[in-house]
Amino acid sequence: xxxxxxxxxxxxxxxxxxxxxxxxxxxxxxxxxxxxxxxxxxxxxxxxxxxxxxxxxxxxxxxxxxxxxxxxxxxxxxxxxxxxxxxxxxxxxxxxxxxxxxxxxxxxxxxxxxxxxxxxxxxxxxxxxxxxxxxxxxxxxxxxxxxxxxxxxxxxxxxxxxxxxxxxxxxxxxxxxxxxxxxxxxxxxxxxxxxxxxxxxxxxxxxxxxxxxxxxxxxxxxxxxxxxxxxxxxxxxxxxxxxxxxxxxxxxxxxxxxxxxxxxxxxxxxxxxxxxxxxxxxxxxxxxxxxxxxxxxxxxxxxxxxxxxxxxxxxxxxxxxxxxxxxxxxxxxxxxxxxxxxxxxxxxxxxxxxxxxxxxxxxxxxxxxxxxxxxxxxxxxxxxxxxxxxxxxxxxxxxxxxxxxxxxxxxxxxxxxxxxxxxxxxxxxxxxxxxxxxxxxxxxxxxxxxxxxxxxxxxxxxxxxxxxxxxxxxxxxxxxxxxxxxxxxxxxxxxxxxxxxxxxxxxxxxxxxxxxxxxxxxxxxxxxxxxxxxxxxxxxxxxxxxxxxxxxxxxxxxxxxxxxxxxxxxxxxxxxxxxxxxxxxxxxxxxxxxxxxxxxxxxxxxxxxxxxxxxxxxxxxxxxxxxxxxxxxxxxxxxxxxxxxxxxxxxxxxxxxxxxxxxxxxxxxxxxxxxxxxxxxxxxxxxxxxxxxxxxxxxxxxxxxxxxxxxxxxxxxxxxxxxxxxxxxxxxxxxxxxxxxxxxx
Amino acid sequence: xxxxxxxxxxxxxxxxxxxxxxxxxxxxxxxxxxxxxxxxxxxxxxxxxxxxxxxxxxxxxxxxxxxxxxxxxxxxxxxxxxxxxxxxxxxxxxxxxxxxxxxxxxxxxxxxxxxxxxxxxxxxxxxxxx
Numbered sequence: 001x002x003x004x005x006x007x008x009x010x011x012x013x014x015x016x017x018x019x020x021x022x023x024x025x026x027x028x029x030x031x032x033x034x035x036x037x038x039x040x041x042x043x044x045x046x047x048x049x050x051x052x053x054x055x056x057x058x059x060x061x062x063x064x065x066x067x068x069x070x071x072x073x074x075x076x077x078x079x080x081x082x083x084x085x086x087x088x089x090x091x092x093x094x095x096x097x098x099x100x101x102x103x104x105x106x107x108x109x110x111x112x113x114x115x116x117x118x119x120x121x122x123x124x125x126x127x128x129x130x131x132x133x134x135x136x137x138x139x140x141x142x143x144x145x146x147x148x149x150x151x152x153x154x155x156x157x158x159x160x161x162x163x164x165x166x167x168x169x170x171x172x173x174x175x176x177x178x179x180x181x182x183x184x185x186x187x188x189x190x191x192x193x194x195x196x197x198x199x200x201x202x203x204x205x206x207x208x209x210x211x212x213x214x215x216x217x218x219x220x221x222x223x224x225x226x227x228x229x230x231x232x233x234x235x236x237x238x239x240x241x242x243x244x245x246x247x248x249x250x251x252x253x254x255x256x257x258x259x260x261x262x263x264x265x266x267x268x269x270x271x272x273x274x275x276x277x278x279x280x281x282x283x284x285x286x287x288x289x290x291x292x293x294x295x296x297x298x299x300x301x302x303x304x305x306x307x308x309x310x311x312x313x314x315x316x317x318x319x320x321x322x323x324x325x326x327x328x329x330x331x332x333x334x335x336x337x338x339x340x341x342x343x344x345x346x347x348x349x350x351x352x353x354x355x356x357x358x359x360x361x362x363x364x365x366x367x368x369x370x371x372x373x374x375x376x377x378x379x380x381x382x383x384x385x386x387x388x389x390x391x392x393x394x395x396x397x398x399x400x401x402x403x404x405x406x407x408x409x410x411x412x413x414x415x416x417x418x419x420x421x422x423x424x425x426x427x428x429x430x431x432x433x434x435x436x437x438x439x440x441x442x443x444x445x446x447x448x449x450x451x452x453x454x455x456x457x458x459x460x461x462x463x464x465x466x467x468x469x470x471x472x473x474x475x476x477x478x479x480x481x482x483x484x485x486x487x488x489x490x491x492x493x494x495x496x497x498x499x500x501x502x503x504x505x506x507x508x509x510x511x512x513x514x515x516x517x518x519x520x521x522x523x524x525x526x527x528x529x530x531x532x533x534x535x536x537x538x539x540x541x542x543x544x545x546x547x548x549x550x551x552x553x554x555x556x557x558x559x560x561x562x563x564x565x566x567x568x569x570x571x572x573x574x575x576x577x578x579x580x581x582x583x584x585x586x587x588x589x590x591x592x593x594x595x596x597x598x599x600x601x602x603x604x605x606x607x608x609x610x611x612x613x614x615x616x617x618x619x620x621x622x623x624x625x626x627x628x629x630x631x632x633x634x635x636x637x638x639x640x641x642x643x644x645x646x647x648x649x650x651x652x653x654x655x656x657x658x659x660x661x662x663x664x665x666x667x668x669x670x671x672x673x674x675x676x677x678x679x680x681x682x683x684x685x686x687x688x689x690x691x692x693x694x695x696x697x698x699x700x701x702x703x704x705x706x707x708x709x710x711x712x713x714x715x716x717x718x719x720x721x722x723x724x725x726x727x728x729x730x731x732x733x734x735x736x737x738x739x740x741x742x743x744x745x
Numbered sequence: 746x747x748x749x750x751x752x753x754x755x756x757x758x759x760x761x762x763x764x765x766x767x768x769x770x771x772x773x774x775x776x777x778x779x780x781x782x783x784x785x786x787x788x789x790x791x792x793x794x795x796x797x798x799x800x801x802x803x804x805x806x807x808x809x810x811x812x813x814x815x816x817x818x819x820x821x822x823x824x825x826x827x828x829x830x831x832x833x834x835x836x837x838x839x840x841x842x843x844x845x846x847x848x849x850x851x852x853x854x855x856x857x858x859x860x861x862x863x864x865x866x867x868x869x870x871x872x873x874x875x
Contacts, residue, residue, distance in 0.1 A: 307843070339843040339844055340838070340842050340843055340844050341844070342842070343842055344841060344842045344843050345841045345842065346841070346843070348841045396842075397842065400840075400841055400842070405820050405824055405840055406824045406825040406826065406840060407825075408810060416808075416825055416826050416827070416838070416842075418807070418808055418826065418827045418838075419808055419826075422806050422808060461841060462796075462819055462820050462822075462840065463819065464813070464817050464818050464819055464820050465820070466817075467818055
């Protein structure tokens with residue numbers, strides 16, 4: 001599971017191999033502005049080493065990389081996976097250990113957490129660190145940690161005792177995408193668990209916020225950079241404790257599945273068509289260790305087992321287990337089951353001999369599948385021999401053991417076998433219509449429902465989902481009274497060209513309304529999606545968010561704020577990949593004190609086919625090169641691959657007008673020891689150059705900045721072109737007119 | 746909620762005294778199943794029946810789909826699965842996949858199920874799917 005953070009850091013290398021999944025979409029003007037602004041923040045560049053001293057063929061050429069690393073800022077992003085958490089309330093001699101799970105879904109970051117009470121023993125006056133022989137090189141051997149009962153980050157996802165379970169963290173605010181700031185606000189509701197039989201089972205203790213800051217992890221954490229600390233404040237703003245969180249695993253949760261079976265029953269291990277325990281649970285971020293244990297469980301009273309007999313067999317035959325140190329589920333494969341033909345989560349209600357719910361399931365291998373057409377390819381077969389439906393039933397029953405109920409939203413894991421078989425539509429036959437994953441809402445539950453809901457031995461099966469807290473997706477309230485207009489600069493574009501848009505947020509109400517100061521991409525307030533002619537959805541988000549604080553202002557009735565954005569690539573790759581009509585939906589959203597609000601607008605653009613082979617090749621180059629986006633957004637000589645793709649586009653007469661400003665922008669700015677070359681940039685800008693209002697303003701700013709060094713001819717040439725382009729703009733922008741006037745002045 | 750077509754069809758069946766597919770009959774399992782096919786709503790008031798769904802639809806193909814009210818604290822014992830009517834009893838697969846046998850009594854408008862714990866759950870017919 002890759003991480004945005006790691007990817008973003010790759011952009012700091014001289015020759016990036018930034019993959020498709022890099023966060024994408026940009027406002028060229030925004031990001032070039034950002035680049036300019038960053039120059040003031042950067043430390044002085046180190047002196048270059050003379051070629052003769054380094055280019056000896058023996059030493060790697062690292063100097064350039066060092067320079068670039070110094071020049072480019074560090075981006076901060078939350079790594080996906082499980083974080084070990086410690087919350088220390090102020091003024092107490094105890095704390096809470098736990099986990100926070102961070103998941104990215106498209107443009108959203110969804111997170112949740114659980115806290116377990118921990119009071120370290122202090123029965124001896126001397127610190128154990130003074131007397132214990134410690135092996136600091138391996139935290140798993142660090143006896144200090146063991147003495148205090150602290151979880152070791154080196155052991156990955158920690159497991160805590162059910163008896164110490166106290167809180168669910170319903171995380172409502174967290175860092176999305178990338179940020180230049182090392183601090184962000186973590187907002188969460190703290191839900192106290194009152195007990196499985198208590199009413200109410202949960203109490204919301206209110207909203208808390210913590211300004212979490214990236215810092216270096218202590219020894220033992222697998223990723224030194226993915227560690228954060230912050231002070232936690234309650235809704236009154238009072239500091240109530242300290243929170244640390246450090247990344248420990250790419251998975252969100254982990255469990256063991258132990259399989260015992262009678263001698264002539266098969267162990268459900270895979271579907272026979274590539275689906276197994278791990279790759280099914282990879283989709284929900286669970287690490288599953290499968291243990292094939294006893295293969296000779298004896299039958300008690302004939303071939304058919306009652307629920308009680310299966311429970312007794314689980315207790316008798318399974319390996320030693322402590323559910324407070326391991327999440328272990330048990331599967332018993334038998335010939336037949338009394339109460340059901342195929343499978344059952346018999347261990348539902350904590351009313352059995354050990355009063356521990358949701359530990360075990362049973363599955364029957366000798367049910368004969370009816371010999372009717374409903375059962376498709378497996379009709380008439382013995383269930384255990386029909387690998388796909390047999391394995392699916394095991395997944396289904398385990399889903400019940402993890403707290404899930406039936407879900408008929410699709411033909412996924414938690415639908416019932418009968419419904420799926422009856423739902424096959426010719427020519428597809430059962431079990432080919434099985435969807436080998438959990439329905440979307442079940443996936444979220446497996447990732448983010450409270451530990452005590454999903455772990456074996458937690459709350460009994462059968463409580464309504466609605467009783468339990470669950471972290472939200474990005475909940476957003478419609479910003480009524482505001483209208484987001486999206487206008488394509490060119491609504492017909494040749495394939496391979498970036499699409500430029502003017503966006504404006506207008507107050508159409510009669511009241512003053514709070515809006516963000518900026519709706520630029522870099523503000524972090526704008527994102528969206530592109531729907532291609534086949535209905536596929538691709539998302540775009542800011543590549544970099546330049547501010548951590550997002551100030552608001554009031555927008556008067558009839559007033560509007562404007563900006564431009566340029567789209568080329570998104571989280572799922574190139575956004576405009578084939579000819580046809582594309583719908584572009586832009587969403588502006590921002591945080592208010594009590595929640596998240598936003599509004600959206602949409603427009604369409606038509607992408608035309610390649611006009612000739614040369615155009616096709618150039619389009620292929622820019623669309624298949626992820627770094628084209630970086631060249632467009634960040635700009636710099638170091639982005640070799642992106643700049644090369646843009647050069648290919650410039651060499652093509654169809655795409656040239658669409659990329660001319662991007663190259664001109666690069667040339668017009670100094671990079672390293674290279675000086676700004678306004679003259680070369682000027683030769684690229686023509687009256688047919690495609691530039692958004694934002695890009696025209698940016699070009700004007702660069703031109704004014706170069707006033708002292710540029711020759712009069714180039715200055716007049718460029719200003720003349722900008723004037724023409726501004727006049728041709730299909731979106732009236734007063735600030736653009738002011739900018740052009742200021743050049744003339 | 747009672748579809749006009751169904752009502753007219755039902756009256757027509759009674760008036761000609763026909764025993765045909767879609768009309769009431771207890772002569773076979775299949776026709777029994779047809780009898781229960783349709784949408785039902787729970788008659789509330791019995792505390793022990795709270796764990797059963799508020800709405801349930803029994804379909805022609807032996808599959809049912811049920812829904813609980815939003816404010817319920819318990820996930821319904823019947824949520825989605827299969828049913829099979831056998832004379833005066835019905836086997837219904839439950840939320841943990843156990844198939845439970847219930848005694849059942851039905852007339853045109855109501856159905857009463859008796860669970861193994863002795864609880865009686867009453868439903869009122871919303872419509873019939875002949």
